[in-house]
Amino acid sequence: METLLEQIESGKLWQFPGGIHPPEQKSLSNQAAIGSLPLPEYLVLPLKQHIGANGQLLVNKGEHVLKGQVLTQPGTNWSLPIHAPTSGTITDIKPMPSAHPSAMPELSIVLTPDGDDTWCELETRASLDGLDNKALIDIIHHAGIAGMGGAGFPTYVKADSAKTIEYLVVNGVECEPYITADDMLMREHAKDIIRGMEVMMSILSPQYALVGIEDNKPEALAAMQQAAKHNSKILVRSIPTKYPSGGEKQLIKVLTSKEVPSGGIPADVGVLVQNVGTLFAVSEAVYEGKPLIERVVTVTGNTIHKPQNVWALLGTEVKHLVYSQGFTPVENQRVIMGGPMMGFTLPTVRIPVVKTTNCILAPDNQELAVAGQEQACIRCSACADACPQTLLPQQLQWFAKGQEYDKLEEYNLFDCIECGACSYVCPSEIPLVQYYRVAKAEIREQKLEKVKAERAKERFEARKARLEREQEERQNRHKRPARSAPAKDKAKVSEALERVKQKRPEQSAVQAAIERAKAKKAEGDTSALEPDNSAVALERAKRKEQARKYKEEKAGSDKGSAPKDAVAAAIARAKAKKAAQTADSVESQEQDPRKAAVAAAIARAKAKKSGDEPKLGSEDDPRKAAVAAAIARAKAKKAEQDPEQNSASGSDDVKTDDPRKAAVAAAIARAKAKKAAKGDEPEAAVEDDSADPRKAAVAAAIARAKAKKAAKDAEQLEEPTVDDEPEDPRKAAVAAAIARAKAKKAAKDAEQVEEPTVDDEPEDPRKAAVAAAIARAKAKKAAKDAEHVEEPTVDDEPEDPRKAAVAAAIARAKAKKAAKDAEHVEEPTVDDEPEDPRKAAVAAAIARAKAKKAAKDAEHVEEPTVDTEPEDPRKAAVAAAIARAKAKKAAKEAEQEPVVDDKTEEDVSSGSDTQTDALSPEDKRKAAIRAAVERAKAKKKAQEQEGNDLS
Numbered sequence: 017m018e019t020l021l022e023q024i025e026s027g028k029l030w031q032f033p034g035g036i037h038p039p040e041q042k043s044l045s046n047q048a049a050i051g052s053l054p055l056p057e058y059l060v061l062p063l064k065q066h067i068g069a070n071g072q073l074l075v076n077k078g079e080h081v082l083k084g085q086v087l088t089q090p091g092t093n094w095s096l097p098i099h100a101p102t103s104g105t106i107t108d109i110k111p112m113p114s115a116h117p118s119a120m121p122e123l124s125i126v127l128t129p130d131g132d133d134t135w136c137e138l139e140t141r142a143s144l145d146g147l148d149n150k151a152l153i154d155i156i157h158h159a160g161i162a163g164m165g166g167a168g169f170p171t172y173v174k175a176d177s178a179k180t181i182e183y184l185v186v187n188g189v190e191c192e193p194y195i196t197a198d199d200m201l202m203r204e205h206a207k208d209i210i211r212g213m214e215v216m217m218s219i220l221s222p223q224y225a226l227v228g229i230e231d232n233k234p235e236a237l238a239a240m241q242q243a244a245k246h247n248s249k250i251l252v253r254s255i256p257t258k259y260p261s262g263g264e265k266q267l268i269k270v271l272t273s274k275e276v277p278s279g280g281i282p283a284d285v286g287v288l289v290q291n292v293g294t295l296f297a298v299s300e301a302v303y304e305g306k307p308l309i310e311r312v313v314t315v316t317g318n319t320i321h322k323p324q325n326v327w328a329l330l331g332t333e334v335k336h337l338v339y340s341q342g343f344t345p346v347e348n349q350r351v352i353m354g355g356p357m358m359g360f361t362l363p364t365v366r367i368p369v370v371k372t373t374n375c376i377l378a379p380d381n382q383e384l385a386v387a388g389q390e391q392a393c394i395r396c397s398a399c400a401d402a403c404p405q406t407l408l409p410q411q412l413q414w415f416a417k418g419q420e421y422d423k424l425e426e427y428n429l430f431d432c433i434e435c436g437a438c439s440y441v442c443p444s445e446i447p448l449v450q451y452y453r454v455a456k457a458e459i460r461e462q463k464l465e466k467v468k469a470e471r472a473k474e475r476f477e478a479r480k481a482r483l484e485r486e487q488e489e490r491q492n493r494h495k496r497p498a499r500s501a502p503a504k505d506k507a508k509v510s511e512a513l514e515r516v517k518q519k520r521p522e523q524s525a526v527q528a529a530i531e532r533a534k535a536k537k538a539e540g541d542t543s544a545l546e547p548d549n550s551a552v553a554l555e556r557a558k559r560k561e562q563a564r565k566y567k568e569e570k571a572g573s574d575k576g577s578a579p580k581d582a583v584a585a586a587i588a589r590a591k592a593k594k595a596a597q598t599a600d601s602v603e604s605q606e607q608d609p610r611k612a613a614v615a616a617a618i619a620r621a622k623a624k625k626s627g628d629e630p631k632l633g634s635e636d637d638p639r640k641a642a643v644a645a646a647i648a649r650a651k652a653k654k655a656e657q658d659p660e661q662n663s664a665s666g667s668d669d670v671k672t673d674d675p676r677k678a679a680v681a682a683a684i685a686r687a688k689a690k691k692a693a694k695g696d697e698p699e700a701a702v703e704d705d706s707a708d709p710r711k712a713a714v715a716a717a718i719a720r721a722k723a724k725k726a727a728k729d730a731e732q733l734e735e736p737t738v739d740d741e742p743e744d745p746r747k748a749a750v751a752a753a754i755a756r757a758k759a760k761k762a763a764k765d766a767e768q769v770e771e772p773t774v775d776d777e778p779e780d781p782r783k784a785a786v787a788a789a790i791a792r793a794k795a796k797k798a799a800k801d802a803e804h805v806e807e808p809t810v811d812d813e814p815e816d817p818r819k820a821a822v823a824a825a826i827a828r829a830k831a832k833k834a835a836k837d838a839e840h841v842e843e844p845t846v847d848d849e850p851e852d853p854r855k856a857a858v859a860a861a862i863a864r865a866k867a868k869k870a871a872k873d874a875e876h877v878e879e880p881t882v883d884t885e886p887e888d889p890r891k892a893a894v895a896a897a898i899a900r901a902k903a904k905k906a907a908k909e910a911e912q913e914p915v916v917d918d919k920t921e922e923d924v925s926s927g928s929d930t931q932t933d934a935l936s937p938e939d940k941r942k943a944a945i946r947a948a949v950e951r952a953k954a955k956k957k958a959q960e961q962e963g964n965d966l967s
């Protein structure tokens with residue numbers, strides 16, 4: 017069995033399925049040689065005249081170009097350049113109607129020929145020596161050669177095939193009716209075609225070059241065979257005339273029996289197909305150096321007076337072409353670019369000739385019948401029988417009408433070569449090819465959009481990947497430094513944390529201080545002093561507790577002999593007073609009358625002040641009251657003695673100090689002293705009458721507490737008035753210190769007055785010594801109490817100095833008024849003579865004893881008064897006001913009742929005076945010495961006790 021090669025060499029031909037035999041109509045144009053056309057008025061050169069991308073413009077508007085000059089620079093994607101068909105000027109570069117059924121405008125160069133038709137410099141060669149395949153491909157490429165059979169595929173792409181080409185098939189069939197361009201070209205330029213075939217064979221090195229020419233072109237066949245005699249690799253075959261044997265796949269089948277698979281290309285079966293016109297252009301490019309600037313175009317049809325093949329410059333408008341050949345349009349004239357089977361009717365004759373234009377058919381209405389009304393498919397299958405691709409044209413048309421593009425592809429729409437055989441045979445006159453072309457265009461558009469979308473997606477993904485990569489790189493850059501110096505950063509962080517921790521306690525302390533200040537501010541300014549007062553209050557409470565215990569012990573020890581002791585004490589005091597009077601009389605004889613007057617004045621002032629103090633002392637402690645009364649009496653007596661001495665001596669001070677006033681002052685002092693001594697008698701009487709010691713004790717405790725409070729308030733209020741500067745607490749403290757000093761002095765004076773009473777007991781020295789010790793203890797106690805009473809005045813600073821000053825002024829005024837009233841009331845008592853001094857003295861002693869007993873009983877109840885001191889300043893102020901009112905009332909009551917007391921006191925004093933008068937001068941001197949010694953001891957102990965208290 018012969019091999020395929022042997023069969024090919026033997027000249028065997030194969031048949032393809034389908035096909036038709038339409039009228040050839042070739043004789044119209046193949047009777048005359050290829051003609052030439054006059055230069056057109058202008059040439060329109062679309063940048064894209066082939067399959068693939070257009071090139072970039074190399075010329076500008078107004079630029080003069082030469083014939084054969086390249087106008088565009090080819091790029092990638094099957095791009096081909098275009099050249100100037102003739103010399104002339106670029107008059108415009110703009111979109112112009114394209115050689116397409118839609119005549120869609122494409123960017124075109126409008127060249128106005130200058131008529132000289134001047135060639136540019138051409139590089140010619142006589143052989144292919146020195147040219148390798150690449151050089152040949154470049155020459156083909158830069159010559160702008162594309163398939164001139166109708167598809168327009170770039171020739172250099174086919175020539176640069178990566179696949180092995182066994183057979184180079186040269187298409188000289190030209191099966192389309194009316195078209196005779198290849199026939200005439202082969203007749204006239206067979207050698208050039210064979211030379212171009214040899215160029216391609218040198219590039220592709222096929223086993224054979226098979227030239228297929230229909231048997232209806234015997235002249236062309238002979239010319240080709242004659243031209244190819246020198247090359248045994250070129251086999252020129254005459255094939256049967258059958259439409260569409262000129263199809264690429266059909267010709268391959270006919271010449272080689274190979275079938276190109278669906279969707280494949282001839283190279284897939286080792287076959288490369290080239291048109292004879294393309295090979296002529298390759299020969300011109302390689303040997304003559306001429307680019308593709310013109311081609312043979314068949315201008316035919318019954319409306320063409322001179323149908324003929326002509327050399328038409330690319331860019332020549334169809335109008336110029338047909339009119340150059342004697343075009344006579346008819347009614348409903350149609351001008352078809354291409355043949356009647358595969359060509360398309362031009363929407364306008366202003367369409368330029370391009371590289372793929374092989375025929376311009378201008379038939380009349382009889383020559384080529386106008387398509388009738390489309391009818392419904394009758395399923396006659398004539399179309400399928402005529403299809404050379406063995407497709408189902410009726411199904412494709414059905415899917416195309418329904419725009420079922422997937423179905424179209426499934427039914428191999430793209431295997432359709434658009435031969436038109438189906439349409440040609442369809443009895444329903446269905447323009448099947450038109451449906452296929454539209455469907456193909458839509459599918460190509462969709463695929464193009466899909467490709468664009470895929471490319472956009474690829475760019476997006478690439479960009480996304482790039483951004484992610486850059487982000488990752490940035491993160492890595494940030495991470496790397498962190499890893500490179502972790503210890504350093506950690507050290508910095510730890511240091512910062514340590515600083516923060518160190519600052520926190522300070523901040524917290526500051527914050528706590530701020531909070532405390534705010535709390536204090538909210539509570540008031542006085543609360544800020546509370547921490548300081550707490551210590552003093554605690555110390556005071558301790559001292560009071562000690563005093564209370566001492567009093568309890570003392571009260572327990574003295575419970576049985578209290579009346580006797582009181583009587584003895586009264587007697588002792590009386591004696592002490594007497595002794596003091598004698599001592600004072602002795603001292604007063606030695607003193608200056610002026611000092612006596614000053615002492616009288618001090619006594620008066622103290623007597624005035626005692627308007628409050630006696631009540632305080634009498635209510636606070638009966639013993640104190642007794643001591644104070646004794647002191648007052650002693651001072652009063654002294655004051656009374658001083659005027660007498662002054663008057664007797666006739667000193668000058670008598671002139672300055674009125675004796676009457678001194679007497680009055682002495683009487684006031686006595687009255688106050690008596691009042692202080694007898695102040696508790698009504699209470700004692702009430703106690704005796706009521707026979708309820710508890711109530712009396714409670715009342716006495718309340719009275720003492722009020723009296724204490726009143727005394728404290730009075731002292732606090734009086735102190736600022738000394739300096740008249742209530743705003744300065746320091747001055748108030750100084751005033752309080754002065755008051756304490758005065759109180760101490762008063763206590764000392766009392767000791768000095770009472771001490772002689774110890775010596776004034778001639779009957780029993782032991783009792784007198786005991787009485788003196790008791791008196792000293794009382795004096796110390798009085799001093800201590802005075803300190804206790806006065807201390808709060810330092811700490812209990814008035815909240816409002818102005819109010820305190822006003823209150824103090826009022827208190828002083830009231831005290832003065834009370835003193836004055838007392839003076840006015842006492843004056844008449846000066847002349848009052850006691851009826852029985854002894855009885856009055858005994859009664860006074862009994863009254864004092866009762867007062868002492870009531871005071872002792874009240875001491876048990878007194879403790880709460882310490883604790884019940886009002887801490888609230890307002891309450892304290894109210895209590896002070898009440899106390900002052902009660903003190904005033906008590907003072908008034910005392911002023912109204914001194915008559916009896918004065919009598920008794922006078923009696924006692926007079927009685928004592930009679931006793932002291934009975935003492936001899938030697939005894940008086942000894943008593944005075946002992947009294948001085950006791951005073952010194954009492955002072956020393958008082959100072960020691962004071963130092964302990966202060967500590």
Ligand code: SF4
Binds near residue numbers: 436
């Ligand atoms: S045009 Fe297409 S479908 Fe119709 S006969 Fe030709 S190849 Fe077949």
Ligand code: SF4
Binds near residue numbers: 394446
């Ligand atoms: S030739 Fe026309 S009518 Fe017949 S089957 Fe094909 S499309 Fe239908």
